[in-house]
Amino acid sequence: xxxxxxxxxxxxxxxxxxxxxxxxxxxxxxxxxxxxxxxxxxxxxxxxxxxxxxxxxxxxxxxxxxxxxxxxxxxxxxxxxxxxxxxxxxxxxxxxxxxxxxxxxxxxxxxxxxxxxxxxxxxxxxxxxxxxxxxxxxxxxxxxxxxxxxxxxxxxxxxxxxxxxxxxxxxxxxxxxxxxxxxxxxxxxxxxxxxxxxxxxxxxxxxxxxxxxxxxxxxxxxxxxxxxxxxxxxxxxxxxxxxxxxxxxxxxxxxxxxxxxxxxxxxxxxxxxxxxxxxxxxxxxxxxxxxxxxxxxxxxxxxxxxxxxxxxxxxxxxxxxxxxxxxxxxxxxxxxxxxxxxxxxxxxxxxxxxxxxxxxxxxxxxxxxxxxxxxxxxxxxxxxxxxxxxxxxxxxxxxxxxxxxxxxxxxxxxxxxxxxxxxxxxxxxxxxxxxxxxxxxxxxxxxxxxxxxxxxxxxxxxxxxxxxxxxxxxxxxxxxxxxxxxxxxxxxxxxxxxxxxxxxxxxxxxxxxxxxxxxxxxxxxxxxxxxxxxxxxxxxxxxxxxxxxxxx
Amino acid sequence: xxxxxxxxxxxxxxxxxxxxxxxxxxxxxxxxxxxxxxxxxxxxxxxxxxxxxxxxxxxxxxxxxxxxxxxxxxxxxxxxxxxxxxxxxxxxxxxxxxxxxxxxxxxxxxxxxxxxxxxxxxxxxxxxxxxxxxxxxxxxxxxxxxxxxxxxxxxxxxxxxxxxxxxxxxxxxxxxxxxxxxxxxxxxxxxxxx
Ligand SMILES: Cc1cc2nc3c(=O)[nH]c(=O)nc-3n(C[C@H](O)[C@H](O)[C@H](O)COP(=O)(O)OP(=O)(O)OC[C@H]3O[C@@H](n4cnc5c(N)ncnc54)[C@H](O)[C@@H]3O)c2cc1C
Ligand code: SF4
Numbered sequence: 051x052x053x054x055x056x057x058x059x060x061x062x063x064x065x066x067x068x069x070x071x072x073x074x075x076x077x078x079x080x081x082x083x084x085x086x087x088x089x090x091x092x093x094x095x096x097x098x099x100x101x102x103x104x105x106x107x108x109x110x111x112x113x114x115x116x117x118x119x120x121x122x123x124x125x126x127x128x129x130x131x132x133x134x135x136x137x138x139x140x141x142x143x144x145x146x147x148x149x150x151x152x153x154x155x156x157x158x159x160x161x162x163x164x165x166x167x168x169x170x171x172x173x174x175x176x177x178x179x180x181x182x183x184x185x186x187x188x189x190x191x192x193x194x195x196x197x198x199x200x201x202x203x204x205x206x207x208x209x210x211x212x213x214x215x216x217x218x219x220x221x222x223x224x225x226x227x228x229x230x231x232x233x234x235x236x237x238x239x240x241x242x243x244x245x246x247x248x249x250x251x252x253x254x255x256x257x258x259x260x261x262x263x264x265x266x267x268x269x270x271x272x273x274x275x276x277x278x279x280x281x282x283x284x285x286x287x288x289x290x291x292x293x294x295x296x297x298x299x300x301x302x303x304x305x306x307x308x309x310x311x312x313x314x315x316x317x318x319x320x321x322x323x324x325x326x327x328x329x330x331x332x333x334x335x336x337x338x339x340x341x342x343x344x345x346x347x348x349x350x351x352x353x354x355x356x357x358x359x360x361x362x363x364x365x366x367x368x369x370x371x372x373x374x375x376x377x378x379x380x381x382x383x384x385x386x387x388x389x390x391x392x393x394x395x396x397x398x399x400x401x402x403x404x405x406x407x408x409x410x411x412x413x414x415x416x417x418x419x420x421x422x423x424x425x426x427x428x429x430x431x432x433x434x435x436x437x438x439x440x441x442x443x444x445x446x447x448x449x450x451x452x453x454x455x456x457x458x459x460x461x462x463x464x465x466x467x468x469x470x471x472x473x474x475x476x477x478x479x480x481x482x483x484x485x486x487x488x489x490x491x492x493x494x495x496x497x498x499x500x501x502x503x504x505x506x507x508x509x510x511x512x513x514x515x516x517x518x519x520x521x522x523x524x525x526x527x528x529x530x531x532x533x534x535x536x537x538x539x540x541x542x543x544x545x546x547x548x549x550x551x552x553x554x555x556x557x558x559x560x561x562x563x564x565x566x567x568x569x570x571x572x573x574x575x576x577x578x579x580x581x582x583x584x585x586x587x588x589x590x591x592x593x594x595x596x597x598x599x600x601x602x
Numbered sequence: 603x604x605x606x607x608x609x610x611x612x613x614x615x616x617x618x619x620x621x622x623x624x625x626x627x628x629x630x631x632x633x634x635x636x637x638x639x640x641x642x643x644x645x646x647x648x649x650x651x652x653x654x655x656x657x658x659x660x661x662x663x664x665x666x667x668x669x670x671x672x673x674x675x676x677x678x679x680x681x682x683x684x685x686x687x688x689x690x691x692x693x694x695x696x697x698x699x700x701x702x703x704x705x706x707x708x709x710x711x712x713x714x715x716x717x718x719x720x721x722x723x724x725x726x727x728x729x730x731x732x733x734x735x736x737x738x739x740x741x742x743x744x745x746x747x748x749x750x751x752x753x754x755x756x757x758x759x760x761x762x763x764x765x766x767x768x769x770x771x772x773x774x775x776x777x778x779x780x781x782x783x784x785x786x787x788x789x790x791x792x793x794x795x796x
């Protein structure tokens with residue numbers, strides 16, 4: 051049985067979806083927001099490392115759960131394996147209201163102008179689908195600004211000569227460097243580099259009714275107990291709900307977008323919190339379920355005109371799955387640098403984003419979030435014993451002396467890295483699950499190798515001892531992960547993209563995507579702020595085309 | 603009395619295709635034989651298994667001037683997880699412990715528990731590097747078993763006490779960290795206001 055029709059159904063209340071809900075609800079449209087997870091609860095605010103989104107060995111505190119969710123991973127040698135959300139191979143982000151932005155590290159990067167024009171700058175790359183974005187940094191600039199002001203970003207780019215032009219300063223002052231960063235700053239500056247504070251979606255001062263950060267050692271992987279860390283759940287969604295015409299339905303798992311015989315999206319089918327099948331009709335549908343799940347939902351939405359899934363007549367849905375290869379170096383200082391004041395990451399270096407001969411894009415380097423003790427047990431120079439008394443001595447001696455510089459490498463999109471739906475494995479609701487296959491492009495490894503060497507050089511110059519690189523592993527691996535992106539590329543040519551430049555699925559006029567799936571390439575930076583800016587961008591164009599009761 | 607639950611879970615995972623693949627072991631039918639009836643402090647392990655696993659964990663994180671795995675109650679962490687979120691690892695433990703027990707009897711002519719500390723270390727190095735007699739392990743990976751126990755021991759030692767291990771925040775004390783992490787109370791950096 052069908053529910054009463056609304057103007058918009060949005061699937062996914064994450065970083066992208068929450069913003070679209072607010073933009074459309076405040077413009078007067080009636081909105082239903084379907085979210086498979088729940089609101090983060092008071093009890094979820096703990097400091098339990100084994101139950102954190104970063105090391106979810108006992109399960110993901112912010113979803114999805116191991117009981118009802120599965121994925122299939124296809125390995126290099128062709129073998130496959132069913133994986134659980136708490137296992138690394140799942141490439142999880144999150145499943146709760148707020149999505150990944152509840153438990154993220156909150157680094158708030160704008161991509162650089164070059165990141166939108168990789169193909170023009172670097173030319174054709176073999177075995178890749180490298181392309182320019184259909185929009186430029188300048189197009190997105192006002193929406194970056196909007197995200198920075200509505201959600202709240204603390205930063206200071208005085209010392210960052212590499213960023214794109216910005217019209218307004220950051221709304222909040224930057225966080226101060228911690229001890230580790232002060233030391234890195236000195237050395238990096240001496241080396242002719244340009245360190246500056248990492249922009250953060252965290253309050254350095256009280257902002258928009260939320261308090262300033264109280265600096266805990268646990269932040270990334272955890273929800274913020276005082277809401278100093280911004281996501282859609284504690285910023286824009288409350289505004290959307292206050293309009294009275296945005297209903298957030300939690301525990302609701304979308305299974306299919308119904309596309310009629312005229313090629314228009316008519317409704318979204320889902321299972322509600324009691325696992326009952328429901329169908330919500332709407333004038334338009336926005337999918338913001340994250341790069342993996344958005345692709346899966348489109349592929350599971352088969353119709354007469356789109357027998358291979360909504361918007362997939364050219365076989366591009368789910369292709370070009372990207373994330374970030376994370377590389378860098380670590381070492382130890384003579385004196386302790388640890389501070390019982392987190393969350394740790396405060397300094398960035400962008401000298402290696404673009405302009406490096408032989409490389410495509412490069413990546414940023416940052417000092418890192420505090421690793422909690424269990425995570426630290428995996429941080430060892432090569433050859434260091436893993437257990438026994440040596441293990442304990444290492445934990446005791448080095449934990450507080452650790453210095454690290456790490457960063458995300460710009461990945462080169464390739465067609466074979468993809469999300470498809472598995473022909474046999476289904477989740478608890480009987481919906482075919484994501485099947486992840488393909489590997490990163492070889493160029494990513496060159497870049498990773500280069501970037502980790504730079505990190506190593508800085509740490510050595512600082513006088514750190516036992517410095518080791520965590521460079522790219524030599525075995526080609528799948529991309530995706532927490533920075534998943536690219537699976538519904540935006541573009542002007544319907545043959546080589548999934549949506550147009552406004553996030554509208556080619557050929558389905560009232561079906562939009564607004565999340566990391568749209569990213570043509572994923573920058574040498576963490577992607578959340580760009581995803582947020584894109585959500586504002588897509589919303590703007592939906593509103594511009596909205597004529598009272600329907601889309602143009 | 604716990605086995606029926608475990609067995610059902612194991613069959614479910616077998617159907618889903620994950621079961622045993624990581625370690626390459628286990629048949630679901632075999633699980634039926636593991637029914638335990640006597641009351642015990644453990645939910646999953648038999649007394650004999652626990653007697654074997656405790657010194658293995660102690661080898662991984664031994665007591666010196668600070669507590670080790672036994673003091674911190676790591677066995678209770680592993681036992682509790684194996685009967686809940688780690689049900690999928692039950693066969694790896696059950697079969698792995700059995701093979702390791704036999705390995706020690708064959709190679710060292712003694713139960714692991716009765717070996718000297720240095721000998722115990724040697725025995726674990728053997729399986730860590732897949733060098734124990736192949737016939738005792740069949741197609742099961744010795745190192746995969748060892749690595750799983752290693753990882754779980756570290757989790758039990760460093761994770762939150764609410765999961766059964768890290769008794770009295772032993773590991774946090776050892777590393778000189780404030781414990782527990784009281785929200786909002788650990789924000790004073792040495793000499794620098796935040
Ligand atoms: C531990 C961690 C640290 C991170 N650190 C950073 C950082 O420092 N900086 C940064 O930029 N990024 C960071 N990220 C990544 C960032 O969180 C993501 O890039 C961002 O949240 C992606 O936004 P999205 O809208 O694409 O998807 P999400 O935020 O994942 O939102 C998608 C939502 O859709 C829901 N959903 C999915 N399928 C369905 C369905 N079928 N029905 C209903 N609902 C559905 C999901 O439950 C989810 O809530 C981090 C992520 C994690 C997990
Ligand atoms: S460190 Fe700051 S932003 Fe992070 S969770 Fe704690 S209070 Fe929130």
